[in-house]
Amino acid sequence: MKLYLDTADITAWHKCSLTSAIDGVTTNPALVAECNKSYETVLSEFSGVIDGPIFAQVTARTASAMIEQANRYHQIHSSAIIKLPATEAGFTALAELREKPISAGITVCFTASQAILAGKLDASFIAPYVGRMNDNGQDAVHIVKQILDIYDAHEFDTEVLAASLRNATDATELSAAGVDAITLSPSVYESYLHHPQTTASVTEFHQIWEDAHDNADQ
Numbered sequence: 001m002k003l004y005l006d007t008a009d010i011t012a013w014h015k016c017s018l019t020s021a022i023d024g025v026t027t028n029p030a031l032v033a034e035c036n037k038s039y040e041t042v043l044s045e046f047s048g049v050i051d052g053p054i055f056a057q058v059t060a061r062t063a064s065a066m067i068e069q070a071n072r073y074h075q076i077h078s079s080a081i082i083k084l085p086a087t088e089a090g091f092t093a094l095a096e097l098r099e100k101p102i103s104a105g106i107t108v109c110f111t112a113s114q115a116i117l118a119g120k121l122d123a124s125f126i127a128p129y130v131g132r133m134n135d136n137g138q139d140a141v142h143i144v145k146q147i148l149d150i151y152d153a154h155e156f157d158t159e160v161l162a163a164s165l166r167n168a169t170d171a172t173e174l175s176a177a178g179v180d181a182i183t184l185s186p187s188v189y190e191s192y193l194h195h196p197q198t199t200a201s202v203t204e205f206h207q208i209w210e211d212a213h214d215n216a217d218q
């Protein structure tokens with residue numbers, strides 16, 4: 001299973017990637033806008049430091065403009081993975097891009113039917129937006145499990161990348177269900193690292209260890 005960090009902030013990347021558990025980065029226009037940088041700048045910054053996948057989302061609205069943007073991203077980083085929205089323009093761009101040596105998939109997915117279209121078009125990934133589905137009153141975990149079943153039953157190669165995850169509970173349930181990848185915001189990633197009982201138990205071990213050595217020294 002791949003684990004990605006969902007950020008456009010290179011400082012957050014440096015901080016979270018210290019454990020080396022993270023395989024790459026996913027970005028989107030909102031995350032890039034928060035950094036007050038151009039998409040191209042963010043992509044260049046990450047290209048210099050990340051070995052693994054870097055996902056870059058198009059901001060264009062028409063299929064032809066999306067394809068141009070995908071080409072530009074590809075020139076900046078030849079293994080950038082292009083995120084196209086699950087819209088008519090996005091699916092049209094995907095169909096054209098699969099004729100080129102550019103890896104592209106579908107993001108902002110809210111339904112299993114969008115995932116079927118992505119699978120039919122050989123998308124490299126489908127990114128169901130778990131948190132936003134739940135916000136919308138949908139049962140996101142159930143829908144992502146349906147997508148996994150459909151891809152399995154029909155042998156689609158498209159990878160399922162669970163995105164828009166707001167908590168570790170949904171992320172771990174979907175990991176257990178067999179998603180190919182998850183992307184976590186730096187704060188949800190932090191919640192993977194820390195548990196108060198782990199901190200308390202480690203503190204207790206340190207205390208016992210130090211007491212035992214103090215006694216041995218006397």
Ligand code: E4P
Nearest residue numbers: 006026027028132163164165
């Ligand atoms: C995934 O690639 C997206 O960048 C992301 O997970 C969107 O999540 P949001 O709902 O927190 O914006």
